[in-house]
Each structure stands twice: as C-alpha cells, then as structure tokens.
Amino acid sequence: MKRSVLLVVLFSLCLHAFATETKLMVRAKAKDAKFVGSSIGGAHIIVRNSINGEILAEGVTSGSTGNTGLIMKTPIERHSQLTNDETAGFLAVLDIAEPTFVRIEVISPINKRNAQVHASTELWLIPGKDILGDGIVVEIPGFVIDILTPNTHQYIPLESIKSTGLDLKANMVMMCGCPIEKGGVWDSEAMEVKAIVKKDGQTFGEFPLDNPSRNLFATNLKIDGAGHYQILVYAYDPKTGNTGVDTINCVVTE
Structure with a gap:
C-alpha cells in the first residue's frame, strides 16, 4: 500500500514538473455592442477542465469597453484585431502538462443579476501555445x-x-x-x-x-x-x- 501511494505521489510530481505555463485571454462582448469591462463591473470568467470540472483559472474582466469607431463603424476583415492592451478581458494563466479540453464559462454582467447571462464555449488548450490578442470572445446578448x-x-x-x-x-x-x-x-x-x-x-x-x-x-x-x-x-x-x-x-x- 505504501509503495502504491509513493508511486501516485511521484507521478503527480512528475506531471507538475512537466506542466507548462499557458496563457488564455477571455473576453465578453455585448451583442451588437462593445466589450464588458470595468465600467459595468465586468464579467465573471471560469475556465474548467471539461472532463472533471476542476477550475483551472477564475477571475473578472477589467479594462475599457474598446474603440467605438473600430468595433461599431469599421468593416472587419479576416484576422482584424478589435482589441488593444486597454480593452477589457481576463488573462487566464494555466499550468498544463498535456493538451486539455476546457470549458469557458462567462457570467455577465456580474453585478446586474436581473440582466445576467450565463454563456459558455469549449476548446482544446495545448501546453505552451498561448491564445492572446482578441483571444476567445464570448457573445452576451440583451x-x-x-x-x-x-x-x-x-x-x-x-x-x-x-x-x-x-x-x-x-x-x-x-x-x-x-x-x-x-x-x-x-x-x-x-x-x-x-x-x-x-x-x-x-x-x-x-x-x-x-x-x-x-x-x-x-x-x-x-x-x-x-x-x-x-x-x-x-x-x-x-x-x-x-x-x-x-x-x-x-x-x-x-
């Protein structure tokens, strides 16, 4: 029994040792409008392991709603970026040792319960392969x-x-x-x-x-x-x- 416990501990330590920091930018964007940020209290973001439900990262989007002219008035071409360093988002920093299928849950706006929308999406995260820039954008209608x-x-x-x-x-x-x-x-x-x-x-x-x-x-x-x-x-x-x-x-x- 002691040998089995030791092997489990060693295996866990090995996984942790090989875990790689991986960054994921998550943003909430109002439908037909701009990004949910500090001015309305932000959107609550939860990043979970889809298999076992473990919370890998959690936080609130902060920053500005973004550039009105760019978001609402400029034709958007493929690969165009709608955000900059000031635009509201939540940067999740995860340590993963292998490709991990995650569920991103967004509760927005967090401080307005009568209007609150729960939205989500899922994707694979690959160790060391950051998803930055606009990142993952989840639409919030209403x-x-x-x-x-x-x-x-x-x-x-x-x-x-x-x-x-x-x-x-x-x-x-x-x-x-x-x-x-x-x-x-x-x-x-x-x-x-x-x-x-x-x-x-x-x-x-x-x-x-x-x-x-x-x-x-x-x-x-x-x-x-x-x-x-x-x-x-x-x-x-x-x-x-x-x-x-x-x-x-x-x-x-x-």
Whole structure:
C-alpha cells in the first residue's frame, strides 16, 4: 500500500514538473455592442477542465469597453484585431502538462443579476501555445434594464397620483453599459420599449415608453384605483434580437 501511494505521489510530481505555463485571454462582448469591462463591473470568467470540472483559472474582466469607431463603424476583415492592451478581458494563466479540453464559462454582467447571462464555449488548450490578442470572445446578448420609479414595494397613496398619473422611469443600456439614445450609435428609435402592467394579477394595460434623454425611458400611467400593481418593462430590438426585462411590484393605497 505504501509503495502504491509513493508511486501516485511521484507521478503527480512528475506531471507538475512537466506542466507548462499557458496563457488564455477571455473576453465578453455585448451583442451588437462593445466589450464588458470595468465600467459595468465586468464579467465573471471560469475556465474548467471539461472532463472533471476542476477550475483551472477564475477571475473578472477589467479594462475599457474598446474603440467605438473600430468595433461599431469599421468593416472587419479576416484576422482584424478589435482589441488593444486597454480593452477589457481576463488573462487566464494555466499550468498544463498535456493538451486539455476546457470549458469557458462567462457570467455577465456580474453585478446586474436581473440582466445576467450565463454563456459558455469549449476548446482544446495545448501546453505552451498561448491564445492572446482578441483571444476567445464570448457573445452576451440583451439589454440591462433598471426600473427607477416607482420603487419596489413602494406604497403610493391613490390621491397623490389621481390627477397627475404615476411616473414610470427606467434606465436602459447595452450589456457593456454603452449608451442608448435617439439617433445614437445604439438608436432607441429602432427599439421597442414597453411596460406591461398588471393590477391584482389581472392585465391592466400595455404602455410604450419614450426616450427623453440618454438611457432614460419614461411614460405616465393613469391609475384608476387602489391595488397591488406589477410593472414589467421590456425592450426588443428587431434587427439584432436583443431583449431585456425588469419587473417591480408596488401598492397603490386608498
């Protein structure tokens, strides 16, 4: 038994001795937008051995969202590089002794749970054969939507909104945090943004939201009675297929 344990230990030491440092750049890129970086909190990256699930590297992307002109306005040819040293990414440094099939898991954006997307891909890593430059780019579809007013579980006296209506405001950005506005690179006029409102579990109505200023979407809801209200705001871009949702509940009291 002792001899067997010794052989296992020696084998493990040999593998470690022959392990080669291998670098892998991983980036998360918002669909129809730029890279997920420090400005929105980054994307969480996990690199696993696909066979046994062992985590080989883990971290968060950091850096800038990248060059807007290059990413969004320049025709991209084969082998063109979209990134530079400032562009957001996570550099995984692994020690592997043999070709290893890995699974790259991306959770993005890490700090916005209501918009969080879990995406992944797999590939072979070869010892000493670095994958740098743009690296492995994982696409993250969607929008980040945050309802600003009314607040979650807010109690609102009916008398206070009977004549003026209830202001509904939401903030919306691309998954990288890039701005959305009328006539902008990410043009709100090409997107459908609506609120679906329920009162006491029953459909109350659907209401389009306007975009009065950068990232802000708003409308005014005519509330006719007390009750428990659920407000869901969704966005849809028919050209890209990007979608996003946020939901809050509030109470209108007599």
